[in-house]
Amino acid sequence: xxxxxxxxxxxxxxxxxxxxxxxxxxxxxxxxxxxxxxxxxxxxxxxxxxxxxxxxxxxxxxxxxxxxxxxxxxxxxxxxxxxxxxxxxxxxxxxxxxxxxxxxxxxxxxxxxxxxxxxxxxxxxxxxxxxxxxxxxxxxxxxxxxxxxxxxxxxxxxxxxxxxxxxxxxxxxxxxxxxxxxxxxxxxxxxxxxxxxxxxxxxxxxxxxxxxxxxxxxxxxxxxxxxxxxxxxxxxxxxxxxxxxxxxxxxxxxxxxxxxxxxxxxxxxxxx
Numbered sequence: 001x002x003x004x005x006x007x008x009x010x011x012x013x014x015x016x017x018x019x020x021x022x023x024x025x026x027x028x029x030x031x032x033x034x035x036x037x038x039x040x041x042x043x044x045x046x047x048x049x050x051x052x053x054x055x056x057x058x059x060x061x062x063x064x065x066x067x068x069x070x071x072x073x074x075x076x077x078x079x080x081x082x083x084x085x086x087x088x089x090x091x092x093x094x095x096x097x098x099x100x101x102x103x104x105x106x107x108x109x110x111x112x113x114x115x116x117x118x119x120x121x122x123x124x125x126x127x128x129x130x131x132x133x134x135x136x137x138x139x140x141x142x143x144x145x146x147x148x149x150x151x152x153x154x155x156x157x158x159x160x161x162x163x164x165x166x167x168x169x170x171x172x173x174x175x176x177x178x179x180x181x182x183x184x185x186x187x188x189x190x191x192x193x194x195x196x197x198x199x200x201x202x203x204x205x206x207x208x209x210x211x212x213x214x215x216x217x218x219x220x221x222x223x224x225x226x227x228x229x230x231x232x233x234x235x236x237x238x239x240x241x242x243x244x245x246x247x248x249x250x251x252x253x254x255x256x257x258x259x260x261x262x263x264x265x266x267x268x269x270x271x272x
Contacts, residue, residue, distance in 0.1 A: 061112035069169035081201035121151035167265030174258035182251035
């Protein structure tokens with residue numbers, strides 16, 4: 001898909017790249033993630049294969065399609081924010097979004113990817129990292145990002161989740177977006193721009209993903225349409241990715257949208 005980046009940061013901005021990070025020698029090294037979720041932090045994988053917590057988390061991701069899609073979506077959200085920042089001429093700010101996905105999200109996802117018989121996207125991440133580390137022109141970084149993004153999309157399609165599972169994954173992503181926004185914006189002031197940007201990236205990916213759900217019944221079509229409206233209504237929470245003005249918005253709106261999407265997901269399959 002041909003995506004274009006807008007500095008106005010509308011809801012149509014492309015998903016972002018930058019999932020890079022990783023080791024300095026260009027080889028992705030699994031990094032241990034704590035098995036507990038701290039406030040404001042995306043669900044971590046418990047990537048230490050030597051612990052029961054790590055094994056449990058990997059097993060859940062290998063079996064639970066909604067959890068697996070949520071994790072992929074969080075990775076894409078970080079990349080979405082990073083790509084938008086890089087192409088907007090803010091490489092230093094974009095860098096903060098590179099390490100987070102690999103350190104806390106991707107490493108623990110690899111066992112689940114392999115357990116599902118899929119291929120991890122380490123090579124694509126490494127190529128993207130190399131481009132960003134080299135300060136490559138935006139078009140080159142975008143090309144590398146599209147390779148990563150395409151690899152993740154292939155995993156999403158191969159998961160073959162139901163519309164209900166996809167909506168539940170989207171709701172969970174919005175839960176995390178609400179947490180991040182609450183950390184990022186305090187009393188109307190952007191106190192932590194990184195978390196504020198993460199929340200934006202997650203909302204962008206959530207909107208794109210809801211539009212890609214293959215609905216097969218009238219109930220599913222209605223649910224996904226209403227979910228898209230709920231997510232689209234959040235656009236004004238992010239006037240841009242580095243606002244210098246007071247914002248009159250709160251994270252409760254994102255949490256409410258998450259609850260709405262979750263309710264719509266649960267309505268699928270219910271009689272009547």
